[in-house]
Amino acid sequence: MRTDRDRGGATICLLAAGLVFVLAGLFGAGVGAARMARQQARVAADFGALAGAARALQDEPTVCSRAAEIVAANGARLVRCHLDGLDVLVTAELTVEPLPGLRRVATVTSRAGPLRG
Numbered sequence: 001m002r003t004d005r006d007r008g009g010a011t012i013c014l015l016a017a018g019l020v021f022v023l024a025g026l027f028g029a030g031v032g033a034a035r036m037a038r039q040q041a042r043v044a045a046d047f048g049a050l051a052g053a054a055r056a057l058q059d060e061p062t063v064c065s066r067a068a069e070i071v072a073a074n075g076a077r078l079v080r081c082h083l084d085g086l087d088v089l090v091t092a093e094l095t096v097e098p099l100p101g102l103r104r105v106a107t108v109t110s111r112a113g114p115l116r117g
Contacts, residue, residue: 026099033098038106044076045092049112052081052088056113063088079107087113 052067064081071078071092080091091109098104 030098030102033096034104034106037094037096037104038108040074041076041092041094041106041108042110044071044074044094045090045108045110046112047071047074048078048081048092049088049090049110052083052090053086053112053114056083056086056088080109085113087111 048067048071051070052063055063055066060081060083063083064078067081067088067090068078071090074092076092076094078090079093080089082089089109089111091107093105093107095103095105
């Protein structure tokens with residue numbers, strides 16, 4: 001008569017370790033997607049401010065419409081645009097959903113204008 005004492009404990013431990021790796025991977029993917037969204041919003045705001053500054057001698061609606069075109073072309077949304085003398089302030093926003101139910105919004109403001117010496 002032989003008694004088998006193996007109850008599958010190693011299998012449960014292996015499954016738990018695998019679950020930890022999957023959750024860590026999902027967390028890493030979420031953080032990476034949020035960082036990429038922030039970088040993309042920063043690029044959109046920078047380019048929008050530069051495009052607006054190129055037309056800073058014109059009126060504010062013309063400057064902001066050009067900035068909005070460039071921000072939208074870079075995949076973001078123009079939240080705010082303001083002409084301050086010859087400086088253009090552009091705020092761009094980008095929403096990312098790295099995981100279902102997890103939504104993050106990256107908002108960045110950039111300023112562009114002539115050099116001051």
